[in-house]
Amino acid sequence: MALLEIADLHFTYPEDTEQTLAGIRLAVRQGEFVVLCGPSGCGKTTLLRSMKSELAPVGRREGELRYMGKALHEHDPYFLAKQIGIVQQDPDNQIVMEQVIRELAFGLENIGVSTESMRRRIAEMVHFFGMEDWLYRNTSELSGGQKQLVTLASVLLLQPRVLLLDEPTAQLDPVAAKEFLQLLRRLNEEFGLTVIMTEHRLEELLPMADRVVVMGSEGRIRYDGTPRGLAGKLEDGEMGEYFDYMPSLVKLAVSLKDKGWIPIDPEDACLSQATAIPLSVKEGRAWLERYPFAATADRVAGSQAKKTRVPRSLTANDSASRAMKTLLECRGVHFRYDKSSPFIVKQLDFSIRAGDFTAIVGGNGAGKSTLLQLLSGLFRPQLGTVKFAGKHVDSVKERELRERIGYLSQNPLAYFLHDTVEEELQRAVHRSRHPNPSQRMQTLIERFGLEDVLAKHPHDISGGERQRAALACVLLAGPEVLLLDEPTKGLDPLMKQTWGELLQELHHEGLTIVLVTHDIEFAAQYAKCCAMLFDGAITAEGPPATFFSENYFYTTTINRIVRERFPEALTYKDVLDQWLVPVSLS
Structure with missing residues (x-):
């Protein structure tokens, strides 16, 4: 039985003529890691908030949302508040207290947790997130990313069974975003926490997700399945309208096939159809080794020229x-x-x-x-x-x-x-x-x-x-x-x-x-x-080409994959159009 089930959900905002959600059917099992993605305005946030009774948007709603087999409205609100937690897109809309430690204690106080248990939970969470240095700072003085971490910690202190997240990495730096997603994966794997999150940046997220749900601009679900299944559809020429929403590594692999470039060992039995499109950096590096690429002489010369140019005076409009x-x-x-x-x-x-x-x-x-x-x-x-x-x-x-x-x-x-x-x-x-x-x-x-x-x-x-x-x-x-x-x-x-x-x-x-x-x-x-x-x-x-090529964390996924051969390639288009040419196999 599904832990959280949505049956034929339709939703329209007041005075709107078009539906924001149109016939959504979704079943999420205990312990799944589900990613919702799609264009801005397709209804991802509306769908996510509909799963949280206290934040459900106002409007005309048809269909039913069930949790543990019962309709949401049949559950005790106090029970649901502890069972389903949410981290919203903008942490300023969720933080209510002036000081970090008071914000962490706020939710626990509202559900009647004892002082001893509260101190233990907060101490554990603060240590886990490394928030000791700003525990007594005013929340208004925190950066956007720090506020997001405080919000997540506050929700996790309630020990929910389902965690909803609305673009939680949008305000996190690359290192913090990786740590944040690894934390979510750890909570998902070690504690069975069910995670449902919306996100536009799929580079790090797609490899760790169990399921990907792609929504269309008309408010319907266009795809519901595994990340590899989605990559396979793109490889086969399906769902081409969602090409630009995919991670750069997937776009590079699909583009290479479209150009007719084939690997050295296309019959390699070690690389099955299911793993033809790489999703992670590790897979991407192994996949790239199978393609006979080389840099042209003029590209190598161009690379050296880029390294010697004056940083800003030559990168403005003109000399x-x-x-x-x-x-x-x-x-x-x-x-x-x-x-x-x-x-x-x-x-x-x-x-x-x-x-x-x-x-x-x-x-x-x-x-x-x-x-x-x-x-x-x-x-x-x-x-x-x-x-x-x-x-x-x-x-x-x-x-x-x-x-x-x-x-x-x-x-x-x-x-x-x-x-x-x-x-x-x-x-x-x-x-x-x-x-x-x-x-x-x-x-x-x-x-x-x-x-x-x-x-x-x-x-x-x-x-x-x-x-x-x-x-x-x-x-x-x-x-x-x-x-x-x-x-x-x-x-x-x-x-x-x-x-x-x-x-x-x-x-x-x-x-x-x-x-x-x-x-x-x-x-x-x-x-x-x-x-x-x-x-x-x-x-x-x-300049970006030299600035990012010398960084370890502050660089693009493509650069981490190809930097040994082409250190200044930052995007998949750099690889396709500026740096690489196929080597003749004859």
């Missing part, structure tokens, strides 16, 4: 960028949130020239978001100086800073004050510096695919849709500098590509862009310069 002035500058900057806390940013020297397109990476809590807020003028350093266009930010009028520097934070809901997305965009039009703001608004609506959400309340749309709508509002203001904090959070691969192309267009038009991101693939593909923040200061920077 004239050598003479471009410094637009944003930090010198000897120190910042901390209060006198009792350590400096988050210390002895920081960093500059952004007009025309730069820079991605900043680093661990959770390294100070990346704080650095963006210092550059935007929202925070003032305790020591050191921050300058904009050669002027100290304290001497620049607040209105001028807001007009010339566009800033998008991690929480897009902070940008919405009106009842519909369209009202927010119209409000942004009125304060825009763009010469034709109405036309610009229409262009952004079409590029970001916001047509279907214009009449909706910002709280009733998906996280990815909120992110795109908030970005459109920021761009409508017509800034000359764009500061973006985790901008790809909640975006599906196609929207990332669309948005990356838009950022490239804006960059070529002269917009200076600085983004903080944990999305290594996005930074590698679109940024012109990458920098790493560590111990409060910039510790390394350079």
Whole structure:
């Protein structure tokens, strides 16, 4: 018998004419690790929240959800609250207490756990997550990734039987994301915890999942089966519309077959049909050895040229960028949130020239978001100086800073004050510096695919849709500098590509862009310069090809697979189009 069963579920939000969920049938057994994936707005979050009675969305619902053989509404709410835990997409919507230790104790206090048991559970969980150093910090001072870990720990303290997660790795750095997923797998394997999670980033997740459920834009399930079964369908030419949603390794393998390239030993009995498409780095390395690839001479020469070029002056719009002035500058900057806390940013020297397109990476809590807020003028350093266009930010009028520097934070809901997305965009039009703001608004609506959400309340749309709508509002203001904090959070691969192309267009038009991101693939593909923040200061920077090829964790999956042969290949397209040619077997 299924532990959690969904029978012919239909759901429509109030005043909507189209169903968000259309005939969903899903049965999850005890101990399964299930991944929900699909385009932004396809209903993944709605489906996940429908499994949690307290958070079930309001609207017209048909069908039934059963837990342990009984309908959800027939269970005692207190029982379900302990049995089914959820980690939401935005931890700010889940954290309620001001201090970390109080947040951890909050749920236990509400279910009446004794003080002795509470202390034991918290001590065990804090040690397991390595949260000792920030146990007494204010939750408002934590990074997005740290908040996500606090939220997960708070839910696990209740010892649920089913864990629901809505894009939990979106705000985690690459190392923390790997540790987070390995933790989930360990909980799943060692304790039988049933895991159901939505996710766009499948690189690390697909190899460990028992089942993958792919949802279509019409709110229906398009595939329900094993990860290898899904890869096999792509290999056979089925479900081609979901190609861009797959991990880069799967896309590389499928693309090679489409090009007609075959392995040296296609009849190798050790490699069965079931494992023809590799899913993990280990499988990918073994699989690559079977293909007769070699780098062309001109590619090798190009690789050497890349290694010797000047990091940023040659990666801006053109060579004239050598003479471009410094637009944003930090010198000897120190910042901390209060006198009792350590400096988050210390002895920081960093500059952004007009025309730069820079991605900043680093661990959770390294100070990346704080650095963006210092550059935007929202925070003032305790020591050191921050300058904009050669002027100290304290001497620049607040209105001028807001007009010339566009800033998008991690929480897009902070940008919405009106009842519909369209009202927010119209409000942004009125304060825009763009010469034709109405036309610009229409262009952004079409590029970001916001047509279907214009009449909706910002709280009733998906996280990815909120992110795109908030970005459109920021761009409508017509800034000359764009500061973006985790901008790809909640975006599906196609929207990332669309948005990356838009950022490239804006960059070529002269917009200076600085983004903080944990999305290594996005930074590698679109940024012109990458920098790493560590111990409060910039510790390394350079063009993506050399920056990521020298990293062990902060690099792409493709680079980890092919770096021995082609150290500067970062994406599957690099492997296909720029670095490799088939070797003749004759």
